[in-house]
Amino acid sequence: MLPDHPPRIEDYPYELLSELKECANEHGYRIGPDQAKGWLFFRSASAPGEIGLAATASGMSGPLYFSVFHPGAARELVAPETAEKARGSTKAFTLDSPAALRKAVSDVYRLSISLPTLPLESYLRDIAGLGDTEAERAQKVRIGQDRFRDAQLSYWNSCCPLTGITEPELLRASHIIPWAKCESDAERLDVHNGFLLSSLWDAAFDSGLVTFSDEGLALASPALSASAREALGLDREHLLTLHDDHRARLAWHRGNLFQSS
Known part of the structure; x- marks a missing residue:
């Protein structure tokens, strides 16, 4: 059962309203706010899904409430959940400071533009005028790989x-x-069908010299040389934060690409 928290205020002072609006605006949610039952609702021209922000009588000192409508982003956001949820939203979270709220809003925007199906929709728009000649097929692949890279950069916050x-x-x-x-193209462009890796880790993963367990732990192939292990830093524990959709595909990688012997 989710913990109870102080009630939302209904009438926002100008300064508090401005601070919450700035928090949404600076992280991509610039349409709004619409207000209902203590929630301030914002939308983005570039990311799907609405967000709701709310405060208590303590203002920006917290707790601050954050409702997320995008199902995928709500599922992946790491923050304490609360029962104080805006009607129609997927989940709501409680943040203890303005900095934590800004990070949560930024994370939801980043996830919303990278999770399915936005990369696929962007790709389909970009290739709409292309035919099926060899050159056009190659162009489709380049466009798709660019969209996939964009999605990975957003999902992993441009960091290996x-x-x-x-x-x-x-x-x-x-x-x-x-x-x-x-x-399918949907599979090719699904952000959970990949990682954002440094060039050396990418080469090792792509060739099956390393893979990852369901817990996100790096696994090295016996075929990997001692010098390569050292260059990859495999003497240290490397752990990826995984979603279930990553795990399903990693099972394929371990069974089909990983050089296990």
Whole structure:
């Protein structure tokens, strides 16, 4: 059972309203607010799903309430849940500071633009005028891979989760099930069918020299040399934060690509 929290206020002072509006606006939600029953609702022109922000009589000192309508983003956001949920939203969360609220809003925007089905919809729009010649098929692949990379950059916040590397030139969008093995464009462009890895980790993962357990632990192939293990830092524990949709595809990777012997 979710804990009870102080009630939302209904009438927002101008300063508090401005602070909550700024919190939404600076992280991509610039349409609104609409107000109902103590909730301030915002939308984005570039991300699907509405958000709701609310405060108590303590103002920005917290607790602050955050309702998320996008099901995928709500499912993946890591924050304390609350029963103080806006009607129609998927989940609501309680944050103890303005900084925590800003991070949560930013995370939801980032997830909303990377999770299915937005990358696929963008890809289908981009290829709508292309035919089926060899050159056009190659162009479709390039466009799809660009959209997949964009989604991975958004999902992983432009940072390799294993190394902390943030330079775009050193980051690769790594498919779990390779592009050519996917059964559909939806599978190819699904953000959960990949990771954002540094170039060395990408090469090792793509060739089956490393994979990951369902817990996100890096597993090394016996075929991996000692020098390669050292370069990858496999003497340290590397752990990925995984979603169930990652795990289903990693089972395929372990069974079909990983060099287990």
